[in-house]
Amino acid sequence: xxxxRNFLILLSLTTLTSVAASAExxxxxxxxYVESVFNSYAVNSDSxxxxxxxxxxxADDSSLIIDFSFAAENGPFRLFVETYARASDEFQDxxxxxxxxYLSMTNEDQDWFFRVGKVVPNWGVGQIWNPVRAxxxxxxxxxxFPNRAIEGVWLTQAQHILDAESSITFLYxxxxxxxxxxxxxxxxxxxxxxxxxxxxxxxxxxxxxxxGLEMSWLLGPASVVSELTFSDFSEAEFIDSDGSLSARGNDxxxxxxxxxxxxxxQELQLTVEYFHNSDGFSKKEFDTFTNFLPANxxxxxxxxxxxxxxxxxxxxxxxxxxxxxxxxxxxxxxxxVSLLRIYADTQLTDQLGASLAISRYLEPCCxxxxxxxxxxxxxxxxxxx
Amino acid sequence: xxxxxxxxxxxxxxxxxxxxxxxxxxxxxxxxxxxVNFPSSITKMRMQVxxxxxxxxxxxxxxxxxxxxxxxxxxxLPIREKGxxxxxxxxxxxxxxxxxxxxxxxxxxxxxxxxxxxNGDLLRTDLVLDYSASLLREEMLSGVAVQVLELxxxxxxxxxxxxxxxxxxxxKRPIRQEFFTLSGKRIKVMTLSxxxxxxxTTANSIMKVESDLNKxxxxxxxxxxxxxxxxxxxxxxxxxSFDR
Numbered sequence: 001x002x003x004x005r006n007f008l009i010l011l012s013l014t015t016l017t018s019v020a021a022s023a024e025x026x027x028x029x030x031x032x033y034v035e036s037v038f039n040s041y042a043v044n045s046d047s048x049x050x051x052x053x054x055x056x057x058x059a060d061d062s063s064l065i066i067d068f069s070f071a072a073e074n075g076p077f078r079l080f081v082e083t084y085a086r087a088s089d090e091f092q093d094x095x096x097x098x099x100x101x102y103l104s105m106t107n108e109d110q111d112w113f114f115r116v117g118k119v120v121p122n123w124g125v126g127q128i129w130n131p132v133r134a135x136x137x138x139x140x141x142x143x144x145f146p147n148r149a150i151e152g153v154w155l156t157q158a159q160h161i162l163d164a165e166s167s168i169t170f171l172y173x174x175x176x177x178x179x180x181x182x183x184x185x186x187x188x189x190x191x192x193x194x195x196x197x198x199x200x201x202x203x204x205x206x207x208x209x210x211x212g213l214e215m216s217w218l219l220g221p222a223s224v225v226s227e228l229t230f231s232d233f234s235e236a237e238f239i240d241s242d243g244s245l246s247a248r249g250n251d252x253x254x255x256x257x258x259x260x261x262x263x264x265x266q267e268l269q270l271t272v273e274y275f276h277n278s279d280g281f282s283k284k285e286f287d288t289f290t291n292f293l294p295a296n297x298x299x300x301x302x303x304x305x306x307x308x309x310x311x312x313x314x315x316x317x318x319x320x321x322x323x324x325x326x327x328x329x330x331x332x333x334x335x336x337v338s339l340l341r342i343y344a345d346t347q348l349t350d351q352l353g354a355s356l357a358i359s360r361y362l363e364p365c366c367x368x369x370x371x372x373x374x375x376x377x378x379x380x381x382x383x384x385x
Numbered sequence: 386x387x388x389x390x391x392x393x394x395x396x397x398x399x400x401x402x403x404x405x406x407x408x409x410x411x412x413x414x415x416x417x418x419x420x421v422n423f424p425s426s427i428t429k430m431r432m433q434v435x436x437x438x439x440x441x442x443x444x445x446x447x448x449x450x451x452x453x454x455x456x457x458x459x460x461x462l463p464i465r466e467k468g469x470x471x472x473x474x475x476x477x478x479x480x481x482x483x484x485x486x487x488x489x490x491x492x493x494x495x496x497x498x499x500x501x502x503x504n505g506d507l508l509r510t511d512l513v514l515d516y517s518a519s520l521l522r523e524e525m526l527s528g529v530a531v532q533v534l535e536l537x538x539x540x541x542x543x544x545x546x547x548x549x550x551x552x553x554x555x556x557k558r559p560i561r562q563e564f565f566t567l568s569g570k571r572i573k574v575m576t577l578s579x580x581x582x583x584x585x586t587t588a589n590s591i592m593k594v595e596s597d598l599n600k601x602x603x604x605x606x607x608x609x610x611x612x613x614x615x616x617x618x619x620x621x622x623x624x625x626s627f628d629r
Contacts, residue, residue, distance in 0.1 A: 037464060037467055104629075106629070108618070109618050109619070109620060110618040110620040110621055110626065110629075111618070111619070111620040113626070113629065120486070122486040122487045122628060123487075124487060125487070125489070127485060127489065130487075159625065161619075161620040161623050161625065161626060164454075164455065164474050164475075164619070164622065164623060165474065165623070165624075167623060167625040167626075169625070189625055191477075194476075194477065196477075196490065196624075216489075216490050217490070218477075218490060218492055221492055221494065221495070223489065223490045223491065223492070225489075225490075261489070263492065263495045263496070267496060267499050317498070317499045318499070319434050319436055319441040319442055319499050319500075319602065320436075320441045320442070321441065321442060322441075322442035322444070322463060322465070322466070322498070322499070345465060347442065347463045347464070347465055350443055350445075350462050350463045350464070351462075351463075351464055352464065353463060353464045353465035355465075382464055382465060383464055384462070384464045384467070
C-alpha cells in the first residue's frame, strides 16, 4: 500500500515538474528530479540484489531524463549497472546509454579489487575540481546529479590495498574504435604521518603523458587539499565540450588546485578552492558548458578547463530535520562570469528528503554573445522505497 | 652511606606507592572500557538529536569496528544521508559522500552531524588507548557506590584533554563521563545507562550527551544491535576502499 502511494507521488511529481519545466518565456528555468533509493534484498547469506538501486526521473525544459541503476552481489562478485536515458527535443529524440556499468570482484581479505567496465575513476582530493582525474575523456555531463556528472570510461582496474594507508591502482583503457586511445594509468596512494598523498601517471597511444600529485592534510580545524598535474599533450586529441575532437598540438601544460574546508562555530562550513589550468578554456567551450550548467556544485567540474577559477561556499547545518542551508559563489577570471547559488536541503520524514537550489548567473556587462540562462531552479525529492 | 640507603629506600617506597596507586585505576579503566569498546564488532546505532524535548533529527547507522585504531560508520537513514561513510584510522578521519565520490579528510573535534557528539566521541571509543587514569575519589551517585577516575589525554589527537569517569564500584560499568577542554572548562556530560546483553557481551545501550554550551539540546545514541567477533577484512578500513 505504501509502495503504491509512493509510486503515485512519484508519478504526480514527475508530471508536475515536467509541466513546470516545459513552460516557456519564464525568468527562471526549472528542473525537477524525483528519486527513489531502494533497499537491497538479501537472496541468501551470500547473495543480495538491489533491483532498483536508484530510480530517478528528471525533467528540464525540453527533455525527460530517466536514471536507473541496478546492483547484484554474490560473494566476492558484484555487478553494477547505471543507465541514463533521455528523451529530448520535446521527446522526439530518445537516447539511452549506460553511464556506468561494471563487474567487480574482490578476494576474501578484500585487499585485491578488480573491476571491468565503464567506470568513473574518482581520483583527486578537491571537492569542486580534480585536475588529476583528467585521465581520459570526461564525456557528457549529466544535468542534475554531480556524482553522475561524468560519464564513465571503459577500463580495466586492478587495485591492491597494501596497508592501512597505502594502496596501488592500475588502470588500462582499451582502444575503442576511432574515438579513443589505448592508455594506461598508475596511482600510488599513501601517507606520511598526517599528510596524505598520491602520485599518478598516465600515458596513451597518441602520445599524451600526464603526471599528477594529490595532497591533503589537516591544519588546525581546516582540511587543506592540493592537486598538481603536468601534461604533455603531444599529438593527442581531446574532446571538446560539444563532443567534437581537436588536436592540442605539442603544447605542455600544468594545472593545479589549492583548496581548504574549515568547520566554523555555529555549524558553519566554509569551503574555498582555486583552480588554474594553463591550457585555458576557449570562449566557445565555456559558453557551451555554461549553457548546460545546472545548479549543482560539483558540476562545475565541467568548467575544469577554465584557466583561473575560484569557488567559495558557506553552508550551515541545522538540527531541525537535519537541514542544510548554503550559499556559494563561483567566478571564472577569463570569462568574467560568476555564479551565485543558494540551496536548501531538508528531511521531510526519515524516508523522504527534499532539496531546492536557486542559481543565478551574472554575466559580464555588455557582452552580446553569451548564452547563459539568467537563473535556474532545481528541485529534488528523494525517498527510501 | 647510611644516608644514601635511606634516600634510596624512601624513593623506592615512594615509587612503589605510586605504582600501587596507579594499578587499580588502570584496571578499573580497563574494565570500564569493556562496556564501550568492542573490537571486531558491527553495531547498529540510532542517534537522535533532541531540542527542547522534541526529536529534531534522527540517524540510523552501522558502525564497523576492527580494532581500537580502525572504525567505519555507514549511514542508512535518513534517506539524504544514505551512502555517507566515515572512516577513522588512528588519529585520522575521512568522510565519504556519494555525491562527491571521494574521501575528504575531517577533524576529530568537528561536531558529528550537528549533534552534541564530536567525530572523536563516536570514532575514538578506546579509553585505555587514549587516556591515562588515576583514581580521584569514591562517592555515591544516584544511590550507587562509584569510583571517580580522572583521565588525562595521552596525545593531542584526542578530542578532550581531560575526562572524569564515574564507574560503578561493584561491576565497573561506566555510568557518567564529563569532558573538559585544555583550559579546564567542562563542555559536555555523557550519561551511560540501560545495560543490555548482546550475546555474551554487555553494553550500555543508551548514551546521552548534554552540552554545557547549549542547555536546550542533547543527543541520545542507542545501540539497536551489537554483534561481536565479526570477521571484518582490514582492507575495508582503508580510504581507497570507500567507494566499494
